[in-house]
Amino acid sequence: MTETIGIIGAGNIGSQLARKAVELGYDVVISNSRGPESLAELVRELGPRARAATPAEAAGAADFAVVTIPLKAYRTVPAAPLDGKVVIDTVNYYWERDGHIEALDRGEATTSGLLQEHLSGAKVAKGFNHIAAAQITTDGTPAGTEDRRALATASDFPEAAALVTRLYDEFGFDTVNIGPLSESWRVERDRPAYVARQNKQELQANLAKAPRTI
Numbered sequence: 001m002t003e004t005i006g007i008i009g010a011g012n013i014g015s016q017l018a019r020k021a022v023e024l025g026y027d028v029v030i031s032n033s034r035g036p037e038s039l040a041e042l043v044r045e046l047g048p049r050a051r052a053a054t055p056a057e058a059a060g061a062a063d064f065a066v067v068t069i070p071l072k073a074y075r076t077v078p079a080a081p082l083d084g085k086v087v088i089d090t091v092n093y094y095w096e097r098d099g100h101i102e103a104l105d106r107g108e109a110t111t112s113g114l115l116q117e118h119l120s121g122a123k124v125a126k127g128f129n130h131i132a133a134a135q136i137t138t139d140g141t142p143a144g145t146e147d148r149r150a151l152a153t154a155s156d157f158p159e160a161a162a163l164v165t166r167l168y169d170e171f172g173f174d175t176v177n178i179g180p181l182s183e184s185w186r187v188e189r190d191r192p193a194y195v196a197r198q199n200k201q202e203l204q205a206n207l208a209k210a211p212r213t214i
């Protein structure tokens with residue numbers, strides 16, 4: 001049966017994930033803050049597998065969801081329709097855009113951990129946060145390709161990390177599983193692994209040498 005991905009956020013990353021997802025045969029329900037009408041052009045481009053909706057409708061229709069919005073808006077993500085579902089979190093912390101969040105500045109929290117707290121009934125997994133949007137549709141290669149690019153995930157739920165691993169592979173990337181969300185700071189902004197093109201070994205090495213605060 002065709003799986004439906006509910007995407008909350010339709011900017012650089014949301015639109016790119018949608019493009020690759022429909023190419024792979026997923027159905028996509030995509031949403032933003034301004035409403036479905038503002039996504040008419042994108043949905044036309046994406047074709048019959050995609051439709052635009054509100055964030056709550058996208059969350060409700062999702063077999064699994066992606067949250068890809070500025071961090072400052074994470075508390076607006078509708079929680080109830082995501083209960084029990086895997087939620088892939090691409091969000092990064094840019095204090096210049098998001099305002100300062102002390103627990104992040106002090107190294108006492110993680111961006112994905114904050115989203116997991118808000119979506120307490122969902123299974124949050126970090127994903128697609130350290131690849132430039134344009135490369136999502138261009139950098140993937142088949143499994144087994146020499147020097148294949150690898151991306152990291154982290155989750156408190158093994159089944160969520162497994163889903164991201166499957167999706168990464170379909171998109172053309174190897175996976176490094178960092179472990180629980182409490183370790184996901186290793187792939188946050190400005191760490192060695194952030195947006196660099198790395199194969200699996202290089203990514204593992206960069207995650208290992210990441211500093212807790214920057």
Ligand SMILES: NC(=O)c1ccc[n+]([C@@H]2O[C@H](COP(=O)([O-])OP(=O)(O)OC[C@H]3O[C@@H](n4cnc5c(N)ncnc54)[C@H](OP(=O)(O)O)[C@@H]3O)[C@@H](O)[C@H]2O)c1
Pocket residue numbers: 008009010011012013014031032033034035038055068069070071073076077090091092093094128129130131132133134
């Ligand atoms: N750009 C990259 O290469 C890249 C790479 C990795 C990770 N990231 C991270 O991924 C996230 C998305 O990045 P982006 O570059 O795609 O951002 P973007 O181009 O600015 O797009 C943000 C999207 O989020 C939507 N949005 C904002 N507030 C919302 C809300 N309350 N409810 C629903 N949708 C909302 C916006 O909709 P409206 O336009 O209608 O407000 C827009 O569609 C950010 O946290 C970013 O740091 C970005």
